[in-house]
Amino acid sequence: MIANPYNSLDWNAVIPLLVVSVTALAVLFADLVARGGVKRVVCIAIGLAGLAVAAVLCAKSYGQSYSSFGGGFIMGGFTVVFEELIVLSAIFSVALYSAVGEARHLAGSIALLLWSAAGAMLMAGAGNLMTIFLGLELLSLALYCLCGMSRRTTARESALKYLILSSTASGFMLYGMALFFGATGSVSLAALANPATAASPLFLVGTALFFIGIAFKLSLVPFHVWTPDVYEGAPLPVTAFMSVATKAGALAVLVRFAYATLPSIHVREILLPLYVVAAISMLVGNLAALAQTDMKRLLAYSGIAQIGYILVALAGTTALGLRYAVFYLAAYLFMNLGAFAVVALMSTENEEGSRIAAFHGLGWRRPWLAAAMAFFLLGLAGFPPTAGFIGKVLILASAVGAGYAWLAGFLILGTAISLYVYFKILRLMYERDQQRAAPVVENSSALAWVSVGVCAIVTVALTFYPLVPSNIIPLVK
Amino acid sequence: MNPYGPVAIYLGVAMAAALLFSLVPGLLARSKPNPEKAEAYECGVEPTSSVSGRFPVRFYLIAMLFVIFDVEAASFYPWAVQMHALRVFGLVEMVVFVIVLAIGYAYVWKKGGFAWK
Numbered sequence: 001m002i003a004n005p006y007n008s009l010d011w012n013a014v015i016p017l018l019v020v021s022v023t024a025l026a027v028l029f030a031d032l033v034a035r036g037g038v039k040r041v042v043c044i045a046i047g048l049a050g051l052a053v054a055a056v057l058c059a060k061s062y063g064q065s066y067s068s069f070g071g072g073f074i075m076g077g078f079t080v081v082f083e084e085l086i087v088l089s090a091i092f093s094v095a096l097y098s099a100v101g102e103a104r105h106l107a108g109s110i111a112l113l114l115w116s117a118a119g120a121m122l123m124a125g126a127g128n129l130m131t132i133f134l135g136l137e138l139l140s141l142a143l144y145c146l147c148g149m150s151r152r153t154t155a156r157e158s159a160l161k162y163l164i165l166s167s168t169a170s171g172f173m174l175y176g177m178a179l180f181f182g183a184t185g186s187v188s189l190a191a192l193a194n195p196a197t198a199a200s201p202l203f204l205v206g207t208a209l210f211f212i213g214i215a216f217k218l219s220l221v222p223f224h225v226w227t228p229d230v231y232e233g234a235p236l237p238v239t240a241f242m243s244v245a246t247k248a249g250a251l252a253v254l255v256r257f258a259y260a261t262l263p264s265i266h267v268r269e270i271l272l273p274l275y276v277v278a279a280i281s282m283l284v285g286n287l288a289a290l291a292q293t294d295m296k297r298l299l300a301y302s303g304i305a306q307i308g309y310i311l312v313a314l315a316g317t318t319a320l321g322l323r324y325a326v327f328y329l330a331a332y333l334f335m336n337l338g339a340f341a342v343v344a345l346m347s348t349e350n351e352e353g354s355r356i357a358a359f360h361g362l363g364w365r366r367p368w369l370a371a372a373m374a375f376f377l378l379g380l381a382g383f384p385p386t387a388g389f390i391g392k393v394l395i396l397a398s399a400v401g402a403g404y405a406w407l408a409g410f411l412i413l414g415t416a417i418s419l420y421v422y423f424k425i426l427r428l429m430y431e432r433d434q435q436r437a438a439p440v441v442e443n444s445s446a447l448a449w450v451s452v453g454v455c456a457i458v459t460v461a462l463t464f465y466p467l468v469p470s471n472i473i474p475l476v477k
Numbered sequence: 478m479n480p481y482g483p484v485a486i487y488l489g490v491a492m493a494a495a496l497l498f499s500l501v502p503g504l505l506a507r508s509k510p511n512p513e514k515a516e517a518y519e520c521g522v523e524p525t526s527s528v529s530g531r532f533p534v535r536f537y538l539i540a541m542l543f544v545i546f547d548v549e550a551a552s553f554y555p556w557a558v559q560m561h562a563l564r565v566f567g568l569v570e571m572v573v574f575v576i577v578l579a580i581g582y583a584y585v586w587k588k589g590g591f592a593w594k
Contacts, residue, residue, distance in 0.1 A: 025580055032587050182481070 013066035013075035016058040016083055017121050020090075023050025024114035031107030040098075040106055044447075047094045047110040051117075055087045063471055067127065071188055071477035074127040078474040081326055082124035082252040085333055089244040090117040092337040092451050096237035099344040099445030100351065105149045112149075113241060116142035120249030127476055129177040129187040132253050136173070136217070139249055140166050143242060147234040152350065158233025165226040166216070173213025179206030189256065189476040195263040198270075207270060210257070217250035220277045220311075221284040224304050228292075231300035236351055239296050240340035243303050244333045251310065251329065256474040258317055267317050275315055275407055281308035282414030289421040295343055295354045299336065302380055302421065305414055306332050312411050313395040316402025323468045324394040331387035331462055335379035338455030342373040344448045352441040356425065363430040365440065370429045372452050377422040379459050382415050387462035394466070535593065542590060549578055 027046050034042045058080055066075040093113055101109060119138030126132040144166070148159030177187070183202040184191045197203050212223065219227040231239045254274075262270055285305030292298040310332070313325035346353025346362075346369070363370035379386035392415065399408040517523060556563065556571055563570070585591065 025577065028584050029580055032583060 008068065008070045010066045010068040010075075012061060012064070013068035013073055013125070016054040016061075016087070017118055019050055019054040019057060020087070020114050020118045020121065023047060023054070024111040024118070026050065027107055027111045027114065040103060043107045043110055044094060044098050047114060048091060050114065051087050051091045051094065055084060055091075058083045058087065065475065067477045069131070071127045071190060072131045073122070073125045074475055074477055075125055076473075076475055077469065077471035078256070079125035079252070081469050081472050082248050083121045085248045085326075085330060086117055086120045086124065086245045089241055089248070089333055089337060090114065092341065092455075093237040093241040095447040095451045096240055096341060096344045099341075099443055099448035100236050100347050100349050102150060102235075102349045109146060109149055109235070109237075112142040112146050113238070116140075116146065116241070117245060120245045123249035124252040126253060126256070127189055129180060129189070133170075133174060133177065135249065136170060136213075136253075139246060140170065143238070143246070146238045146241075147230060149238075150233075150235045150349075152233070154233035155235065156233070158230045161226055161233075162230045169213050169216030169223070172209050172216075176206045176209030176211075176213065179203070179209065182206075189261050193261045193263070193476055195265065198263045198266050204270075207262075208273075211274060214250050214254050215274075215277060218247055218254070218307050218311075219300075219304050220307065221281040221304065222277075224281065224285070227304060228288075228297040228300040231296045232294055232354075236296070236340060236344055236347065236354065239299075240337050243299065243336055243340070244329075247303070247307055248329060248333075251307075251325075252474075255314065255322060255325075256476065258314065259322065260474045260476040262317075264317075271314075271317070274311060275404065278308040278311035279407060279410040281305060282312075282410050283417070286414050286417040286421060289418070290424075293356050295339075295356055295359070298356065298421065298425075299339060302418065303336065305418060306336075306380070308414065309392065309395055309411055312399050312404070312407045315399045315404035315407050318398060318402050319473060321395075321398040321402060322472060322474075323470065324391070324398050326472060327387075327462075327466060327468045328391035328395055330467075331379070331391045331459065334455045334458045334462070335376045335386065335388055338452055338459065339373060339376040339380070341448050341451040341455065342369055342376065345369055345443050345445065345452065346441055347443055348441055353443075356428070358441070359425055359428050361429070361431055361433075364432070366442075369452075372456050374426055374429065375456055375459065377425055381419050381422040385460060385463045387459050387466075390463050390466050394468070538590065542585060546578075546582075549574075 023046060027043050027050075030042045030046055031039060061075050062077050062080045064076065067073070068075070090113060094110055097106060097110060097113075116139045119135045119140070119142065122135030122138060123132060124135075126135055140162075144159055144163045147162050148155050179202045180192055181187055183197050183200045183206060184194070186192075191197075192203070216223040216226075231242065234242065258267065258271060282305050285301045285303070285308060289298050289301035289305070292301060306328075310325050310328050313321045313328060315321065343351075343353045346358055352358055359370075359373070362373070375386065379388035382388045382392040384390075392411070396408050396411060399405070399411070552574070553571070556567055560567060
C-alpha cells in the first residue's frame with residue numbers, strides 16, 4: 001500500500017505553476033482553433049492573461065508558507081518574489097513577441113516560453129534535489145527549442161551550442177546531486193542542512209560540482225563562454241527572457257542552498273570560490289562588453305557583470321544582503337528588458353536593431369526611443385535617478401557591512417569600466433554625423449512601447465520608493 | 478566496512494576484467510591475417526555501399542514522435558499496477574494526462590507532423 005499522493009499536495013503552493021502550464025496548452029489549442037488574422041492576437045492575449053492571473057495568484061501567497069509534495073516544493077515569501085520576477089519577464093517577452101515574433105512560430109514559441117517560465121518557477125520553490133533538476137530541465141528543454149525557432153542562420157548555431165553546453169552543465173549538477181545523496185541518503189535539502197554532513201568530503205565535492213552547474217546557468221566567468229553566442233542567435237524575446245528568468249531561477253536555487261542548507265559555521269569558506277568567480281565576472285563581463293558590435297552580445301556581457309553585482313550582495317549570507325540582491329535583480333529586470341524592448345522597436349523579425357550601428361544618430365531620428373534607451377543604459381551603469389543607482393549603493397553597504405570590502409572594491413572597479421561601455425552607445429545615439437548610419441527600420445508595436453514605458457517608469461519609481469521585500473527568508477522542509 | 482566498499486570492489490573488478498579481456502588476446506593469440514577472414518561469415522551478403530548513407534530527416538521526426546508517445550504510453554503502466562491504491566485521485570490524474578496528450582496529438586496532426594510530404 002502506498003501513501004495517497006493527494007495528501008501531500010497543497011494547491012496553494014502549486015496553483016501559479018499550474019496556471020502557467022495550462023495557459024501554454026490553451027495557447028496551443030487556440031492556435032489550432034483560431035483562423036486568419038485573429039490567431040496572432042488570440043495567442044498573445046491568452047498568454048498575457050494567463051501570466052497576469054498567475055502573478056495575482058502568486059502574490060496572494062506572500063507572507064504565507066505552504067509546502068507541497070512532501071517538502072519538494074515550498075511556497076513562501078522567498079518563492080513568491082522570485083516567481084513574480086520570472087512571470088514578469090515572461091510577460092515582457094510575450095509583449096516583444098507581438099513586435100518581432102515570426103508569425104509561423106508564434107503560438108509554439110509562446111507556449112514553450114510559458115513552459116520554460118514554469119520550469120524557472122519550479123526552481124524558485126524547489127525544496128529537494130529532484131524538483132531542482134526537474135525545474136532546470138523543463139526550463140532548459142523549452143529554451144533549446146526556443147533558441148532555434150527563427151529563420152536567421154545564427155539561431156541554429158545558438159540552439160545547438162546551448163543544447164550541448166547546457167547539457168554538460170546539467171551533467172555536472174546531477175553528479176553533484178548524486179554525491180549529496182551519497183552523503184545523506186536523501187534527496188531533500190532539509191537533510192543536507194546538517195552540520196555533520198558538511199564535514200564529509202562527498203558533500204564538499206558535491207557542492208563544487210553543484211556550483212559549476214549553477215554558475216553555468218548564471219553565466220559566471222569562466223562558465224560564461226556560451227552566453228554571448230546563444231544570446232546573439234536566439235530570437236530577441238527569448239534572449240530577453242533568458243537574460244532574467246534563467247538567472248532568477250538559478251539564483252533562487254543557489255540562495256536556498258546557501259542560506260537554508262549550508263551550515264552557518266562553514267558557509268564563508270564554502271562560498272568563497274563563488275565570490276572569487278563573481279569578482280572575475282564583474283571585470284571580464286565589462287571588459288568584454290567594450291569590444292562588442294552587437295547589442296544582444298553587449299547586453300549578454302553586461303548581464304554577466306550584473307549577476308556578479310548580485311552575488312556581491314549575497315556575500316556573508318546576511319538576510320539584509322538577500323533583500324538587496326532581490327531588489328537589484330528586480331531593478332535589473334526592468335532596465336534590461338526595457339533595453340530589449342527598445343531594440344525590438346528598431347527591428348523587424350530580422351532583428352536589424354540589434355546591430356550597434358543601428359543606434360547611430362537615433363537621438364535625432366526617434367528622440368523618445370533614444371531617451372528611453374539612454375535612461376536604461378544609465379540605469380545599468382548605476383546612475384541616479386534610476387533603480388540601478390540605489391541598488392548598487394545598497395549592495396555596497398551590505399557587502400562592506402558583512403566584511404567583504406574587497407568584493408565591494410571589485411564592484412566599483414567593474415562599474416568604472418562599464419561606464420565606458422554604456423557611454424559609447426550614448427555618444428553614438430546623439431552623434432550628428434548620420435553618414436555612417438545603418439539602414440533604418442521602424443517598428444511601432446504598441447505592446448513594445450508599453451513595455452518601454454512601464455520599464456522606464458518602474459526604474460524611476462524604484463529609486464524613490466525602494467521596495468525592498470522584507471519577508472523572504474528561504475526555507476527548507 | 479564502508480557501505481560504498483562493495484561498489485568500489487565491483488568497480489575495480491569490472492575494470493580489471495575489461496582490461497584483461499582486451500589486452501590478453503593481443504598478447505597471446507597468434508595472428509595470421511587473411512582477407513577471407515574479414516568477410517561476412519556464413520550469413521549475410523557483401524555490403525554494396527557505405528553503411529552511413531544519407532536518408533531524409535523526416536525519419537528523425539517520426540522516430541521522435543514515436544518515442545514521445547511510446548514513453549507516454551509506458552507511463553500508464555505504473556498507474557495501472559497501482560490503480561486501486563491511487564483511487565479517484567489517480568484516475569483524475571490520468572484523465573488530465575490523457576487530455577494533455579490529446580492536445581499534443583491534435584497539435585502535431587494539425588501541423589502536419591504525420592504527413593510524409
